Amino acid sequence: EVQLVESGGGLVQPGGPLRLSCAASGFPFSTYWMSWVRQAPGKGLEWVANINEDGSKKNYVDSVKGRFTISRDNAKNSLDLQMSSLRVEDTAVYYCASRAWLEGWGQGTPVTVSS
Amino acid sequence: DIQMTQSPSSLSASVGDKVTITCRASQDIRNDLGWFQQKPGKAPKRLIYATSTLHSGVPSRFSGSGSGTEFTLTISSLQPEDFATYYCLQHRTYPYTFGQGTNLEIK
Numbered sequence: 001e002v003q004l005v006e007s008g009g010g011l012v013q014p015g016g017p018l019r020l021s022c023a024a025s026g027f028p029f030s031t032y033w034m035s036w037v038r039q040a041p042g043k044g045l046e047w048v049a050n051i052n053e054d055g056s057k058k059n060y061v062d063s064v065k066g067r068f069t070i071s072r073d074n075a076k077n078s079l080d081l082q083m084s085s086l087r088v089e090d091t092a093v094y095y096c097a098s099r100a101w102l103e104g105w106g107q108g109t110p111v112t113v114s115s
Numbered sequence: 116d117i118q119m120t121q122s123p124s125s126l127s128a129s130v131g132d133k134v135t136i137t138c139r140a141s142q143d144i145r146n147d148l149g150w151f152q153q154k155p156g157k158a159p160k161r162l163i164y165a166t167s168t169l170h171s172g173v174p175s176r177f178s179g180s181g182s183g184t185e186f187t188l189t190i191s192s193l194q195p196e197d198f199a200t201y202y203c204l205q206h207r208t209y210p211y212t213f214g215q216g217t218n219l220e221i222k
Contacts, residue, residue, distance in 0.1 A: 037159075044202065044213055044214075044215050044216045045151070045153075045159060045202050045204075045213045045216075046213065047204070047210060047211040047212065047213065050211075059209045059210070060210070061210040062116075062210065095158055095159070100206055100211075101147075101149055101161075101164055101204075101206045102149065102151070102159075102161060102204065102206075103161055103164070103170070104161075105158040105159055105160065105161075106158060107158050108158055
């Protein structure tokens with residue numbers, strides 16, 4: 001069974017950095033694309049980024065390009081999202097999800113960008 | 116970017132009703148469409164992938180159909196646990212995009 005546990009969320013000032021992590025278990029992590037999706041308070045879902053099995057291909061939504069970096073460590077079954085130059089509009093619950101088509105989801109980690 | 120337009124945005128129905136939610140894509144996405152269910156305060160769960168294939172463990176009262184630009188999610192007989200928000204997702208072209216959601220409420 002796919003298990004995904006996000007961590008690293010919190011309160012950060014505008015312009016600051018934050019690193020989210022996702023610990024994966026219950027499936028062959030190194031053979032799966034992995035994704036990040038976010039949900040602003042009271043809003044719908046927004047796809048953020050994904051990464052292929054060996055980390056050589058990465059895709060991002062335009063609003064985070066150049067500010068967010070998705071990465072993975074297959075030896076540790078871990079997925080990261082390094083976020084920099086954070087904006088108030090990046091405030092959301094961030095979910096990691098397995099596969100490009102979001103097969104399994106973590107419980108989410110909240111990120112609040114505020115001064 | 117491909118725009119995904121869901122309708123209706125909200126829907127009131129009763130236990131036992133049949134309901135249909137529609138998702139329209141602004142361009143052809145073949146059958147690269149999934150449906151997700153989200154309950155308040157919880158993570159989304161995938162219901163359907165590749166337009167019509169049920170995710171493991173999803174009850175058979177859920178079904179999906181369509182192709183190209185128009186897709187539907189049908190719940191044949193609503194159960195109390197089905198009241199939630201539903202989202203479609205296209206994963207044909209980057210950036211992947213969700214519909215705005217359909218809030219299914221108890222009448």
